[in-house]
Amino acid sequence: MSASKSRVRPLRTAHGSPCWDQLLIAPLWVAYDVNLGTLLRTCDALGACMAVPNTPHYHRALARGDTLARCPCIHWVGPSQAEWVSAEQATGTRIVAVELAEGSVPLARLHPTQERTIVLLGHEGRGIPPDVLECVDTCVEIPMRGVGHSLNVAVAGSLVAYRLAGLA
Numbered sequence: 283m284s285a286s287k288s289r290v291r292p293l294r295t296a297h298g299s300p301c302w303d304q305l306l307i308a309p310l311w312v313a314y315d316v317n318l319g320t321l322l323r324t325c326d327a328l329g330a331c332m333a334v335p336n337t338p339h340y341h342r343a344l345a346r347g348d349t350l351a352r353c354p355c356i357h358w359v360g361p362s363q364a365e366w367v368s369a370e371q372a373t374g375t376r377i378v379a380v381e382l383a384e385g386s387v388p389l390a391r392l393h394p395t396q397e398r399t400i401v402l403l404g405h406e407g408r409g410i411p412p413d414v415l416e417c418v419d420t421c422v423e424i425p426m427r428g429v430g431h432s433l434n435v436a437v438a439g440s441l442v443a444y445r446l447a448g449l450a
């Protein structure tokens with residue numbers, strides 16, 4: 283390799299970052315185990331927490347999806363997702379919905395967050411319930427050029443979480 287070429291080597295650092303309670307990824311309506319597992323990996327990478335309903339479905343899905351055997355900090359939500367969101371908002375936490383919606387901010391205009399923030403993700407078929415969407419502080423949309431109507435929810439959530447964390 284010539285001196286001008288950079289040497290690129292796979293590098294993994296043993297950082298084991300502690301939970302960062304400033305950012306919570308909240309797939310409160312997500313159905314598929316594989317999507318929850320992917321979002322767990324994103325939480326680990328960012329040192330973010332995850333918030334999910336306290337139901338057998340989510341307990342089982344996270345146990346199956348925890349491929350690192352190092353589950354990040356989980357906030358168990360219940361019994362009502364909408365009430366939990368509004369209680370968190372009342373304490374001053376910023377609520378960011380990731381959704382294709384009128385009036386949403388494009389991803390490129392989203393800045394790293396300076397305050398405790400919850401990132402809401404919707405159901406694979408139905409999205410985020412409209413009554414919850416109405417009350418959020420920010421709604422962010424990821425522009426698309428393809429023929430598909432939407433992105434995979436774990437991809438969308440990861441893109442937005444990286445941006446809010448200031449790492450992308």
Ligand SMILES: C[S@@+](CC[C@H](N)C(=O)[O-])C[C@H]1O[C@@H](n2cnc3c(N)ncnc32)[C@H](O)[C@@H]1O
Pocket residue numbers: 380381382402403404405406407408409410422423424425426431432433434435436438439
């Ligand atoms: C497969 S989409 C749901 C689409 C649903 N059929 C609808 O039209 O509302 C699942 C979730 O992924 C997220 N999502 C997918 N693509 C997105 C995009 N381009 N911008 C923002 N959020 C997106 C949203 O959280 C959405 O609720």
